Amino acid sequence: MAEVFDAIVMYQQDRKEKDLMVKMLTKQGGKRMFYIKNGKSKRYQFAADVQPLTVATFEGTLNPTGLSFINAVKESHQSRELMMDVTKNAYMTYILGLIDAAFVDNQPIGKWYEWARLAIEKIESGLDPQGIANFFEIKLLPAFGLEPTWGECVVCGRRDLPLDFSEKLNGTLCQLHWDQDEQRMNANPRSVRVLSQLNKIDLKQLGSLSLKEETKHDMARVMDKIYDDQVGVHLRAKSFIQQLDGWSQRLAQRGQQKPTDESK
Incomplete structure (x- = not known):
């Protein structure tokens, strides 16, 4: 019917x-x-x-x-915006790939449809596509069987000190307890704070998302390590994004190099 x-x-x-x-x-x-x-x-x-x-x-x-x-x-x-911008296209493709990997077919997941549709709108409107992808990475962790603690120390519960992420303890550690895990991420506290904020909000609440390149790279490193080590999901769209990022960094480095004087 x-x-x-x-x-x-x-x-x-x-x-x-x-x-x-x-x-x-x-x-x-x-x-x-x-x-x-x-x-x-x-x-x-x-x-x-x-x-x-x-x-x-x-x-x-x-x-x-x-x-x-x-x-x-x-x-x-x-979306003309997604069709014309290879980076935005890659991130949205990655988001849908994560949803595909997280849930079985023919199972109603209306919230994720609404969030995916909203993600398209927000990326079209100019929000940072990596930040949107990080939102989905964090929110999908429970669907993959992981529920890490974000935004407070897993040992003492403090929120007012710089935090790092510990895979060993499955959550964030405050500066007083960094010695509890010698293999912690050594992440920038700002990137951990942004990830923690993404964990606690609804995508509808995300009205702006302006991130420094240094913060974005560190956020990507943290989430990539969690997905590589604990989730075990490796999507082609993510590999393509990493290649794009590598190309962008190399081009930026070339642009910063001073021209040589070949006449000498």
Whole structure:
């Protein structure tokens, strides 16, 4: 039976010569895989509406198991901002990849649909995409079985001292107890404070997010280590982001180098 549903297109896969498999995060039914017959054909009328990162309202069949189907598109929005900016595109792709890895298919996860849609809007409006991705990384940790303590010392509960993160103790440590873990992150207290703030807020509350490059790099290092060491999720979108970051740093370093005088 056909129904109307809201969805964000996560990714596409080729199926046979002309068909497509399209993964979507739906508001009503969680993550679903859709079979698009002749989806690769130039004549397929909804080709633009099933492109990755598209937000749309569809009419179709959401099957509880197996593949789902699309009959019509009521409305859709393709973000020009995300399509034109490779970095923003990569971060949003990464966010959807994390949601895909964290939950099984066909399970209603309406909150995550709403947050993903809001993330697109906030990245479009100019909020730092890495900060938005860090928000999702932190909020998704419980779905991966981890519930670290943020914003207070796991030993004494103090919040008024510089904090560092300890994987060993699964949370933040105040300066008085850094000796409890010699292998702590040695993170910048500012980056730990920002991550702790992201942990306690709703994405709707995030009206601005201006971060220094030094803070962003440190936040990324902390979250990458947690995901590498404890979650074990390694997404291609994240590897691409790391490559982009490496290229940006090398270009910045070249720009800072003084030109040599070849006439000597």
